[in-house]
Amino acid sequence: MTATFEYPDRADAYRTWNALDLIWHGGEDAVRNGLPHQQLAPAWQMLLLGDGSPTRHLRLLTGEPTEVDVIDMSAIGTDADGAPDLIQAVPSPRLRRQVWLRTASGQRLAYATSWWETRHIDDYLQNRSLPIWENLSRIHAELYRDVQGIYYGHSQPLEQAFNESGPFWGRHYLFWHHGQPLTLIYEVFSPYLQNYLGPMGGRGRARGKGQEARGKRE
Structure with missing residues (x-):
């Protein structure tokens, strides 16, 4: 099955997505080795740095049940879209999809752009109202989640959407299928999850792994 999309005028096609304004960013070394526990608590590291399904977690x-509210499906052509370089x-040509991940009772837990x-x-994505993992599981796709970066930063739109004060933790990763990159995903998690995971830790103020906060989204 092949998707067909109209390419509207540039002003309509280019909708913004909610990238964090960075305080701190960690690359592959931070993902591989983990962060000091005073910077990010162990339970939060398992969520952010692990290669399991976030919707399952x-x-x-x-x-x-984890449900999805699709808020954007935009054809962006060859544009880099301000995404991590792995785009x-x-x-x-590419399509950008933005969603909220929430409980069945309506509590927003995460934001994702892919x-x-x-x-x-x-x-x-044969059923776009389902989380990505459920779609891929239904077709028995063999996948590898390759986490490449972790972020800590602010976002006023996410504060309003989550009804939670920032800063927030996020990450980006590639899904691989049959040795080929399938999709790039950028996720940000709500501090509401502290009700289940406990405190996040030192709120990311340490400069772990020698990384500095960067204005560029990597």
């Missing part, structure tokens, strides 16, 4: 934490691994090759998105 959220369901186990809350005891409720270049996803063939163009970038897909336009021609094949319907092959993998």
Whole structure:
């Protein structure tokens, strides 16, 4: 199945997405080795740095099904879209998808933006109202979640959407399928999850691994 999209005028096609304004950013070394516990508590590191399904983790934490509210499906063509540099691994033309992950009772727990090759998105997201992992599980896709970066920063739109004060923790990763990059995903988690995971830790103020906060989204 092949997706077909209209390409509207540039002003309409380019909707913003909610990247964090960075206080701190960690790359592959931080992901591989973990962070000092005073910077990010162990339970939060398991959520952010692990390669398991976040929707599965959220369901186990809350005891409720994890549901998806799709808020944006925009054709962006060959544009880099202000995304992490790994967007270049996803063939163009591309489509950007933005969602809220929430409990069945309505509590927003996470925000996610993903970038897909336009021609094949319907092959993998056959039911767009379901989380990505459930779509891919239904077609028995063998996947590898390759976490590449972790973020700590502010976002006024996410403060309003989560009804929680920042800063927030987020990450980006590639999904690999049959040795090829399938999609790039950028996720930010709500501090509401402290009700299940406990305090986040030292709120990210340490400069772990020698990384400095950067204005560029990597």
